[in-house]
Amino acid sequence: MLQVTNINKSFHGKEVIKGIDLSIQKGEVVVIIGPSGSGKSTFLRMMNALEFPTEGDVLLEGESILYRTVGNKKVPRKEKELSKFRAEVGMVFQGFHLFAHKTVLENIIEGPMRVRKVNKETAILEAERLLQKVGLADKRDQYPHALSGGQQQRIAIARALAMKPKILLFDEPTSALDPELVGEVLLVMKELANEGMTMAVVTHEMGFAREVGDRIIFIDQGVIVQDESAHHFFHINNNNDRIKRFLNTISRNVV
Structure with a gap:
C-alpha cells in the first residue's frame, strides 16, 4: 500500500531522519513508537x-507521491497534485484541527465536497453514517468548542x-487528551483496525500497540532500531537495551 524508500x-543542517x-x-496496522524527539512525527x-x-521517496500503490517523471528527470509535484495524494493518505493530528467556525457536520462534508467533488446530499448522508460510527450522531449541529477533547x-x-x-495516519491522537x-x-x-483499515500510528499508548498493532516500529535518533511483529x-x-529502557520508562509514567 505504502512504501518509504x-x-x-x-x-x-541537522539530520533528523537517516x-x-x-x-x-x-490492511496492516503499523505502530511507530520511540522517545520524544526521535523523528517519529516528522517521519x-x-x-x-x-x-x-x-x-x-514515498510510493502509494507503486506511484510516487512526491515526484512525477518528466523525460529522465524526477520533478517535485505541484501542490494540486500533492493534494490529490493527500486525499488518499488521510491524517489525524494530535490537535484535532477542526474548523472552529463550522458545525460538526460542516467539518465532515467540507473535504468530500471540495476535493472529491461529492454532491452535498451524498456528503451529508456519509457524514451522518460516520457520526453514528464514532458514536456522535447527536453532535452533528454543534460547534467544536462545545465538545470535549475526546469528542x-x-x-x-x-x-x-x-x-x-x-x-x-495518526500522529499521537490521544496525547492532547485528558486520561479519562x-x-x-x-x-x-x-x-477501524478490526474492519481492515490500513493504518500507521505514532503513539505512546503501549496497550493499544500491543493489542491492535500488527508490527511495531521502534525509532530512535532518526533510524529504525527494530521492526518486529507486535507479539x-x-x-x-527483547534484548535491545535501548528499547528496554524506553518500555520501562513508559511503564513508570502510566498512572
Missing part, C-alpha cells in the same frame, strides 16, 4: 507530503474517513 530529512525504508501492506508527516524529505478527536477521525482514504477521554478514541481506532516485540525476550 531511503528517506532522509534535515532541518538547518535513511529509513519501510513498507506497509494493505509520519512525510508519508503524505506534509513534510518533504531531503532525500528519498473532537472522534470527529477528526470521522472527517478523515469521509475522504475514503486508502491509508490513515483516551479510551473513547482508542476504541474507535480499534474498530515478538512485546512477548518474546
Whole structure:
C-alpha cells in the first residue's frame, strides 16, 4: 500500500531522519513508537507530503507521491497534485484541527465536497453514517468548542474517513487528551483496525500497540532500531537495551 524508500530529512543542517525504508501492506496496522524527539512525527508527516524529505521517496500503490517523471528527470509535484495524494493518505493530528467556525457536520462534508467533488446530499448522508460510527450522531449541529477533547478527536477521525482514504495516519491522537477521554478514541481506532483499515500510528499508548498493532516500529535518533511483529516485540525476550529502557520508562509514567 505504502512504501518509504531511503528517506532522509534535515532541518538547518541537522539530520533528523537517516535513511529509513519501510513498507506497509494493505490492511496492516503499523505502530511507530520511540522517545520524544526521535523523528517519529516528522517521519509520519512525510508519508503524505506534509513534510518533504531531503532525500528519498514515498510510493502509494507503486506511484510516487512526491515526484512525477518528466523525460529522465524526477520533478517535485505541484501542490494540486500533492493534494490529490493527500486525499488518499488521510491524517489525524494530535490537535484535532477542526474548523472552529463550522458545525460538526460542516467539518465532515467540507473535504468530500471540495476535493472529491461529492454532491452535498451524498456528503451529508456519509457524514451522518460516520457520526453514528464514532458514536456522535447527536453532535452533528454543534460547534467544536462545545465538545470535549475526546469528542473532537472522534470527529477528526470521522472527517478523515469521509475522504475514503486508502491509508490513515495518526500522529499521537490521544496525547492532547485528558486520561479519562483516551479510551473513547482508542476504541474507535480499534474498530477501524478490526474492519481492515490500513493504518500507521505514532503513539505512546503501549496497550493499544500491543493489542491492535500488527508490527511495531521502534525509532530512535532518526533510524529504525527494530521492526518486529507486535507479539515478538512485546512477548518474546527483547534484548535491545535501548528499547528496554524506553518500555520501562513508559511503564513508570502510566498512572
